[in-house]
Amino acid sequence: MTDVIVSSTGTRSTTKDAATLLKQFRITDADLDLVRQFGDKIRPKIDAFVDQFYVWLAEQPFKYEFFMDDAHVQEVRTQQTKYWHDFFDAKIDDDFVETRRHIGRVHAKIELPLDIYMAAMNNCLENCVDVLMADEEPGNERQRTLLAIAKLMHFDEMITADTYSQVTNEVMLEQSKSMIEMSTPVTAIWDDILMLPLVGIIDSKRALDITARVLEEIGRTQSSCFILDISGVAIIDTAVANYLIKITKACRLMGCEPLISGLSPAIAQTIVNLGIDVGTIQTTGNLREALKHAFDHVGMTVTEK
Amino acid sequence: MPITRKRQIIKSETDIIVALSKLRTMLEGVGFGELQISSSVTAASELLRNIEKYAGSGWVQFDVMTDSRGPYLEFTATDHGPGIADPEQAMADHFSSSGTLGLGLPGVKRMVDDFTLSSDIGVGTTASFKLWKG
Ligand SMILES: Nc1ncnc2c1ncn2[C@@H]1O[C@H](COP(=O)(O)OP(=O)(O)OP(=O)(O)O)[C@@H](O)[C@H]1O
Ligand SMILES: [Mg+2]
Helix, strand or coil: CCCCCCCCCCCCHHHCCHHHHHHHCCCCHHHHHHHHHHHHHHHHHHHHHHHHHHHHHHHCCCCCHHHHCHHHHHHHHHHHHHHHHHHHHCCCCHHHHHHHHHHHHHHHHCCCCCHHHHHHHHHHHHHHHHHHHCCCCCHHHHHHHHHHHHHHHHHHHHHHHHHHHHHHHHHHHHHHHHHHCCCCCCEEEECCEEEEEEEECCCHHHHHHHHHHHHHHHHHHCCCEEEEEEEEECCCCHHHHHHHHHHHHHHHHCCCEEEEECCCHHHHHHHHHHCCCCCCCEEECCHHHHHHHHHHHCCCCCCCC | CCCCCEEEEECCHHHHHHHHHHHHHHHHHCCCCHHHHHHHHHHHHHHHHHHHHHHCCEEEEEEEEEECCEEEEEEEEEECCCCCCCHHHHCCCCCCCCCCCCCHHHHHHHHCCEEEEEEECCCEEEEEEEEECC
16 A cells, blocks of 8 residues: 655656756757857846845835845845856856756745746846847847847746745645644543544555554453544545444454444535445444443443532 | 636645645635535545556546536546446446445445546546536
């Protein structure tokens, strides 16, 4: 049976090397030459347009305040300046690709939406177009330069966005993993009565775990009644029902009477629709009913004082 | 109209759990009742578990649409696994090639509004259903 592992859903294009990625984006050496040549013209303006970007950012009303303490701004500003110098150096190797992945990872870690990153890309593109328009070069030469810049920007954006979603997916999988691994506390709530409130998601691994714990506790306490409360279980499908049936059967074999409590009307209906025969297992809608049955079974009555 | 469609690769039990919780959130968001949610999520769980168990991997896509009968869930699960030799037999109660209850597919059919199963040996299996909010 499959163990719960972090799936490899996210590891796609971002693991490709620089050469493969360049090919995928049809970026040629001639393109990179054009970007480099243009770099000589835009490089003196980088500081100014990066400044301009942070002025714009500071004016944004929404949730980027935490971005705005001075030390932080200074750091990201320096990084962005370096980003554009690297960009117009246009030396695209694996190290370069790694710097773009890093940006994706950082954004994902602090849950910063990619809007800001894209806005910075746009800001640069606008400035490039301004410089190109003022240029003396013939029109088609300028267009080729603009195309080369746009291709390289898309290249950057793809790597960053892909890494971003990869990290986000991993975080989500980690969260669901911890949901699966929630503990299974089997407790003796009374002499002879054991109870296990099941919460979360039951998968194959956890079902085995639960069965083992329950049987161990029955053996240890020699209890004669076991209440399994499933009101906190997210889904009862045929596989989960099958596990529950197996647990209750094993229970009986050890001379302990199983009771399943906490079947909501919707879940009860679903079990009926699936066609599952719960046989002679006693089921109740709530824990209170189950307790009554349990006391009855062990020969006790609860009376008011 | 905003794009609400979800698509996800299914490779492991964890992927299934993630997909099911997205599905539940989507249905709660459009006000499906407890029974419809329970039926939808359980049906989805059956189909996705089958993918993981018999095909190893596949993918799922779902969305809430609206027609003259109101909002409904449209759900599709696809794999490129071995396919089902005899779909009619697979749809019968208690048929299982793996010694489990054999109630998954027939159970889904009973719970949803429009169930279709198409399968080609060596090509794969696609199962889809709709379920109206009612
Ligand atoms: N995606 C699939 N690819 C190949 N075979 C499948 C697929 N889905 C179902 N089957 C076949 O159809 C049979 C019936 O499926 P069904 O889900 O009804 O029962 P099960 O999976 O055997 O048991 P249960 O779902 O009750 O635990 C399976 O035993 C299997 O042989
Ligand atoms: Mg099945």
